[in-house]
Amino acid sequence: MFYKVNLLCAVLLLMLWTSCKVEKLEPVNEAVKDVSGTWSILKVTRNGADITNTYDFSKFKLVFEGNNYTLENKLPFLVSDNGTFNLDDNQYAFSISFNPAGGSAKTIPFNFPNVNGNRQLSVPFTIVGCSNTNYVYTLQRN
Amino acid sequence: MNLNIRIKGKTLWMVCATLVIGIMVAACAYFVDGVEQPDSATAGSRITVKVKLRVQPVNVASGNPPWNSPIIFGFCVPRGWKVKEHDLKLTYVFDQGDGKPHPMSPVQDNAPATQPEGLTWAEAFKNQYGNGGNFVDDVEWVVYQTDNILGENGDSPRTGTITIDMMVGADQVNGGVDMLYAFTDVAHGFYADGANGVTFNTSGYYASKTKECFEITGGTSGETVNYCQPQRxxxxxxxxxxxxxxxxxxxxxxxxxxxxxxxxxxxxxxxxxxxxxxxxxxxxxxxxxxxxxxxxxxxxxxxxxxxxxxxxxxxxxxxxxxxxxxxxxxxxxxxxxxxxxxxxxxxxxxxxxxxxxx
CATH class of the missing domain: 2.60.40 (Immunoglobulin-like)
Incomplete structure (x- = not known):
């Protein structure tokens, strides 16, 4: 009986020892933030009020290609001229800068949420020279 | 084991009604009991406003979470006053605290609200209260917060006073404006009615009170804007x-x-x-x-x-x-x-x- 108990303990200890396995945790590689493509307006707020349905925003396009951006069918926006853009970090981006040709750079927080499987890009801005009114364009990729 | 539980229909209804009423009472937790403010002021002068807050004890037994986070306080004023640029001061005194005034801190413009998600605090106040009853969409929400919670007071209400010292009518425009004062707390924000199965009726984890048609006189711009009057x-x-x-x-x-x-x-x-x-x-x-x-x-x-x-x-x-x-x-x-x-x-x-x- 004594030996059976010892044998049982030994088997249990063996099982316990073999059950332990050092798990190798590998850091998840954060995806590069890719904004390339053509973006259209999904929603517009002015001072927090939704004005999307009060104006025809459908023709406006923001196109990111390579390091360049272009504006089509312009509207009041963060910048008014085409130029280059860059993220502060391609993987862990906190801000995006628009550098219009011949103008000064505008940097905004990089708000790039995944909504229902689709990326959205949020662009907050005020009108140059008249900063009382706050706008936020929520863009979606075509 | 044979356990017989007999509940009469009348008793069952009473129990259910008590639970429902309990939940509603527990949810109606926040109140603005009063606003002390002058009825009018000269453009460019300073006024002092006292806003009295009350939080009823939360009935934990009814399933509501205990309330224990700092106050978020917002008020609505014409943009042209630019109150934040004119030495705006907010202090709070919690009656169940040390009884001393403490400075409030401005909430950062881009600080996200707890509820609704996706809005800043100023946007959340606007989303909840619009233009504070004003008919001219040229008002802004100024949002501050306390550093502490409103104190502990067992099952009794917790009360406090927020004092605002601000310049009014800096744009020298005459006219009347509805002044809305509202508060919630950091943890809840403007918790949606019906969220988590709790119905709040008209009040929940937030409350407000309006000082109607506060009048600015003596403005030198020659312009009059009546924010509190309907406009064509x-x-x-x-x-x-x-x-x-x-x-x-x-x-x-x-x-x-x-x-x-x-x-x-x-x-x-x-x-x-x-x-x-x-x-x-x-x-x-x-x-x-x-x-x-x-x-x-x-x-x-x-x-x-x-x-x-x-x-x-x-x-x-x-x-x-x-x-x-x-x-x-x-x-x-x-x-x-x-x-x-x-x-x-x-x-x-x-x-x-x-x-x-x-």
């Missing part, structure tokens, strides 16, 4: 540049003997003329008047948005003002307009929108 036309923003997107809300209900029918699917339009600073008329680029859409089926309120810089040719001279009226005619030929509504009749005066930032 409400531009938003009230002051903007030619590059702003400016919305106009026309309220046909406020026009006695309006040429436009009440209710129904009437189509209305804005007919505009743009002027430079020297009163030169600027060419209109639009080929059709701006359509105003009825906000809801038969509300009698019509809303449309323009981009002034795109509506007029400003290549030679900048736009200084727009005069306009509401018509039921889509064509830009003004001679065809039989029915039109402006600022007033007899004598007739057009509406006017000045292009200016402040």
């Amino acid at each position: 036309i409400t531009p938003s923003p009230a002051k903007g540049s030619s590059n702003d997107l400016v919305s106009f809300t026309f309220d046909n209900n406020l026009v006695a003997n309006s040429p436009f029918p009440r209710g129904g699917n009437t189509k209305l339009y804005m007919s505009m003329v743009g002027y430079a600073a020297d009163d030169t008329e600027l060419p209109l680029k639009l080929t059709q008047n701006v359509e105003l859409k009825q906000t809801t089926g038969t509300s009698g309120k019509f809303l449309g948005t323009i981009w002034p810089a795109d509506a007029f040719d400003t290549s030679n001279k900048p736009l200084a003002r727009i005069t306009y009226y509401i018509t039921d005619n889509a064509t830009v030929t003004r001679a065809d307009d039989i029915n039109k509504v402006g600022l007033q009749e007899d004598p007739y005066v057009d509406f006017a929108y000045l292009i200016r930032c402040n």
